[in-house]
Amino acid sequence: MYFKHHKSYLLVAFVFLFFTSVLNLQAQNSSKKQFVVVIDAGHGGHDPGNRGSGYYEKHIALDVALAVGKELEKHQDIKVIYTRKTDVFIPLHKRAQIANDAKADLFVSIHCNAHGSSAHGTETFVLGLHNSKANLEIAMKENSVIYLEEDYEVTYGGFDPNDKSSYIGMTLMQEEYLDQSILLADFIQKEYTNKLKRVNRGVKQxxxxxLRETVMPSVLTEIGFLSYKPEGSYLNSSKGKSDVAKSIENGILNYKKSLNLNLFNTPIEINEASSSQNNKKEYTDNYDDITFKVQVAAGSxxxxxxxxxxxxxxxxxxxxxxxxxxxxxxxxSSYKEVQNFLEEAKKxxxxxxxxxxxxxxxxxxxxxxxKTKKD
Known part of the structure; x- marks a missing residue:
């Protein structure tokens, strides 16, 4: 009788330990696989952002940010972190620090635009050299928030938002993540344009x-112009906020999907006779010391x-x-040939x-x- 009970206790103990270890292992694996996204609602607190058409950028940006995060949180393999969840002021460097401390995979900052014209539409920025006066004006406007911070000269190493020379060399800060940032920005813009039929002002630098302060792929998306009354009214509405949030969410999910290397394990037959790499056609548009390739994927x-x-x-x-x-x-080294490669990759x-x-x-x-074309 003793041995019978003893065996029963051992069996129960074994089963308990087994399931405990399995649950612990699942929890560890789950945490390792989580994709960390930091959602940054622009402005806040005593910084209202722009007030185009009487609306508050800080409120609209926050509502959209919370809506994006709420949907992303439904995915078990995604962890969402907010730079703010209420109407508070967060310095720019603190926003980036939150993302860096979390070792985030993505940083997405949400803003609304304004202009003294009838300009409207969406645009998404990555860090880089502004190749137009308009892009510089947006950078100066968004960066001017540091004037509301104490000791901003020290915090940002003497950076002056209104001094053009302060922007020289900024592109090097995010060079390592530029490709991924552009890819994410493009995914988001395509959602705005293809799904919502919004005016596409493009991916810009x-x-x-x-964005300079972050150490991961990062974008700042301008979801529309509050100063353009029809667009401002739309963005301030529940439907507008919901639509825009869905677009940003889908853009992030599409980016994440593009990094999922498990998708590559579906073999597809390619007719080798039709592949430009197997044809012996010679191209004459060669570029000295240049190698063109087609990026098909990226992952950890x-x-x-x-x-x-x-x-x-x-x-x-x-x-x-x-x-x-x-x-x-x-x-x-031929640009014409790499265009054929691109077509094959897409097919x-x-x-x-x-x-x-x-x-x-x-x-x-x-x-x-x-620009290096050999004559």
Whole structure:
């Protein structure tokens, strides 16, 4: 009788320990797999943002930010962190610090635009050199919030939002994450344009302080112009806020999906006879010391570059940049040929693939590469 009870106790103890260990392991795996997104509602507290048409940018930005986060939180593999959840003032460097301390995978700052004209539509910014007066004006406007902070000269190393020379070299701060930031910005803009039929003002670069301070892919999205009355009214409405939040959410999810390397494990047959890499056609538009490639994917996991992992595409190369592995299709000094590679990648299923350029093994912009054409 004693041994019978003893065996029963041992069995119960074993089952308890087994399930406890399984639950602990699942919890550990869950936390490791979480994709951390920091949602930043622009302005707040004694900083109202712009007051176009009498609306408050700080309130609209907060409502949209909370709506985006609420939907993202429904995904178990996503962790959402807010820079603010109430009407409080948060200095720009503190917003970035929140993201950096959380080791976030993404930083998305939400703002509303304003202008003394009938300008309207959406635009999403990444850090970089502003190539137009309009972009510089937006950077100066958004950065001027630091004047509301104590000791801003010390905090931002003498940066003056109204001094053009302060913006020189800012693009280097986020160079490592520029590709991912542009990709995220493009996903968000496509949602605004394709789903909501909003006016697309494009993906742009500007010297925005809040993006300079972050160490992960980061964007600032201007969801519309409050100063344009029809758009301001829409953005201040429940429907407008809900629509915009859904677009930002979908943009983030599409970006995350593009990093999910498990998607590559669906082999797709490619007719080798039709592949430009197997044709012997010679191209004459070669660029000195330039190599063009097509980026098809990026992710935190290194996988073999075999065709069966990349939907049948051959000649895939892998390079590590920061904490991400980048996967490229093809390599050529001909811009016409890389355009063919891009078409093949998209036909294989990589709809969001794009062309990148290298000079002396260092990544440069495609525009800069095209300026080096050999006569």
């Amino acid at each position: 500007a010297g925005l302080l809040v 996991t290194a996988i073999e570059t075999n065709p069966y992992n990349f939907k049948g595409l051959q000649n895939i190369s892998r390079e590590k940049e920061g904490k991400y592995y980048k996967y490229y299709y093809g390599a050529t 294989a299923g990589y709809e969001n693939s794009y062309i990148v350029a290298f000079k002396d093994e260092k990544k440069i912009s495609v525009n800069d590469a095209l």
